[in-house]
Amino acid sequence: MQQQTLDAAQAAAFATDAARRPGASATPDAPVAARPPQTQSAPRRMAGIERRLAGWILPLLLILAWEALSRAGVIHGNVLPAPSAIALAGWxxxxSGDLFQNMAVSAARALAGLIVGGAIGFVFGIANGVSELSHRYTDTTLQMIRNVPHLALIPLVILWFGIDEEAKLFLVALGVFFPIYINTLHGVRTVDPHLIEMGRAYGMTPVTLFVRVILPGALPSIFVGLRFALGVMWLTLIVAETIAAQSGLGHMAMQGREFLQVDVVMLAILIYALLGKLADVLTRLLEGVCLSWHPNFQPARS
Amino acid sequence: MSLAIAPQRRAFDSAPTPLAEARGVPARFIGVTRRFGQTPVLDGLDLDIPAGQFLAVVGESGCGKSTLLRQLAGLDAPSEGAVAIGGAEPVTRMMFQEPRLLPWRRVLANVEVGLPARVNKAEGRERALSALKAVGLADRAGEWPSVLSGGQKQRVALARALVSRPQLLLLDEPLGALDALTRIDMQRLIERIWLEQGFTAVLVTHDVAEASALADRIVLVDSGKVALDLPAPLPRPRRRGSPESAAIEARILDQLFGA
Known part of the structure; x- marks a missing residue:
């Protein structure tokens, strides 16, 4: 787990990190090779820009091809509107303010569900990782609930909550709970027992041991859980909004369908893609800050 | 866990204030047996370690020498008998075979892990820095442990053990994973610091040459008992490969392999 390739944001963070400690490797017994001299910084910066933008080249080419095919009449506007038409719909x-209204509503729902479900999952993950008693009494129940697809609860949730906010909050919270729970539990359980023994031998109290050793050791795994949870969060929210909502991006897409506005449907789908990417980038930035000690997040050495 | 030792042993006590220069405390095993399941790993072991002594415990793997050290560290308790450490509140620190640094803390913060809880922040930082200086790594204080070499990591672990000014330092094959040259370097460092600070040191090792390079006294543990108890009163600082230390090594190896 946790072997993501370095993306542009991290690469940029590394560059500044290296600049902050000039000559750190100048001591004769340093185990690392000396860094390249400063004169290479211009090509390095170009390489940085290239790395930052590389991921966007393919989507851009696809959009251009799509636009060209639409204009040439190969793709019919009733099936798939041209990117320019979608952009116009977006504009x-x-x-009219509808777009931002809907985005804000969806984002608030997603975040609220993530916070509620994530917090519960985190607390259970920590408790069951640290306490054998807690694990014995709650894990079986949680694992059974986990195996019920939470989207299967939609009919029940509509019966309970109607199509109000509670329904969405409940579903999203339930969806994000498990990835966070499982990965937090895994993270706590796989903290190096040598480090825990060291902490005990060095007289750490249980609280100190948790704060200094167990929690930081579990953090990489918790982040994996968070990224899974973000995916589940969007999925759940979109399904819930599509089936039962009076506002939000899912609702916007369903309205587009009812009025045969394919461009609005496409717009909603593209916004989902962008928001998903945004959430991922934010998580990675957070990872870069919290896990800067991790060898995976340190400057690659030539 | 360790018991308080009988009052007459208090003569060995360390200095009255905790901040005064650390000195060694005595330690004693009284008929210690430790079983894992049915098999005794330590079998009625008696051992008296005077204050300030540098004791090496050698033996084949699985002879119980690490268990012996864990009893002193309070990480394990005897099934029978007692382990006693002198002093009112003896500060015991352990160095493991692996550095066991916290990867999410920078080098200086890792050394601060070894500080007693009551030390305030500024003083702690200063003490950690001077401990790093003592092991020759003051310039690496701001690095992550992952960029250090194996020997440097083990030196940080030594600084972490020393920063609390221990009265009893336990060394569980701390140099076992290092290359030969780094190992000699570390042995010299440990000897020098021990001479300066005068704590009691117990070194567990499978390397007989290392034991004779460092220790005042070498104990051979076999089947959970002391099989050989050998003084090594050689002058310090020691030269490696002297005839005297070679003679000591030969005696231990003879005992081990029954030649």
Whole structure:
């Protein structure tokens, strides 16, 4: 787990990190090779820009090809509107304020569900990782609930909550609970027992041991859980909003379907993609800050 | 866990204030047996370690020498008998075979892990820095442990053990994973610091040459008992490969392999 390739944001963080400690490797017994001299910084910066943008080249080419095919009449506008038409729909929705209204509603739901479900999952993960008693009494129940697809609860949730906010909050919280729970539990359980023994031998109290050793040791795994949870969060929210909502991006897409506005449907789908990417980038930035000690997040050495 | 030792042993006590220069405390095993399941790993072991002594415990793997050290560290308790450490509140620190540094803390913060809880922040930082200086790594204080070499990591672990000014330092094959040259370097460092600070040191090792390079006294543990108890009163600082230390090594190896 946790072997992501370095992306542009991390690469940039590394560059500044290296700059902050000039000559750190100048001591004769340093185990690392000396860093390249400063004169290479211009090509390095170019390489940095290239790395930052590389991921966007393919989507851009796809959009260009799509636009060209639409204009040539190969793709019919009733099936798949041209990117320019979608952009126009986006512009109109933005001007009327509907788009931002819907995005804000969806984002608030997603975040609320993530916070509620994530917090519960985190607490259970920590408790069951640290306490054998807690694990014995709750893990079986949690594992059974986990194996019920939470989207299967939608009919029940509608019966309980109607199509109000509670329904979405409940579903999203339930969805994000398990990835966070499982990965937190795994993280706590796989903290190096040598380090825990060291902490005990050095007289750490249980609280100190938790704060200094167990929690930081579990953090990489908790982040994996968070990223899984973000995916589940969007999925759940979109399904819930599509089936039962009066606002939000899912609702916007369903309205587009009812009025045969394919461009609005496409707009909603593209916004999902962008928001998903945004959430991922934010998580990685957070990882870069919290896990800067981790060898995976340190400057690659030539 | 360790018991308080009988009052007459208090003569060995360390200095009255905790901040005064650390000195060694005595330690004693009284008929210690430790069983894992049915098999005794330590079998009625008696051992008296005077204050300030540098004791090496050698033996084949599985002879119980690490268990012996864990009893002193309070990480394990005897099934029978008692382990006693002198002093009112003896500060015991352990160095493991692996450095066991916290990867998410920088080098200086890792050394601060070894500080007693009551030390305030500024003083702790200063003490940690001077401990790092003592092991020759003051310039690496701001690094992550992952960029250090194996020998450097073990030196940080030594600084972490020393920063609390221990009265009893336990060394569980701390140099076992190092290359030969780094190992000699570390042996010299440990000897020098021990001479300066005068704590009691117990070194567990499978390397007989290392034992004779460092110790005042070498104990051979076999089947959970002391099989050989050998003084090594050689002058310090020691030269490696002297005839006297070679003679001591030969005696231990003879005992081990019954030649």
């Amino acid at each position: 109109q929705a933005a001007r």
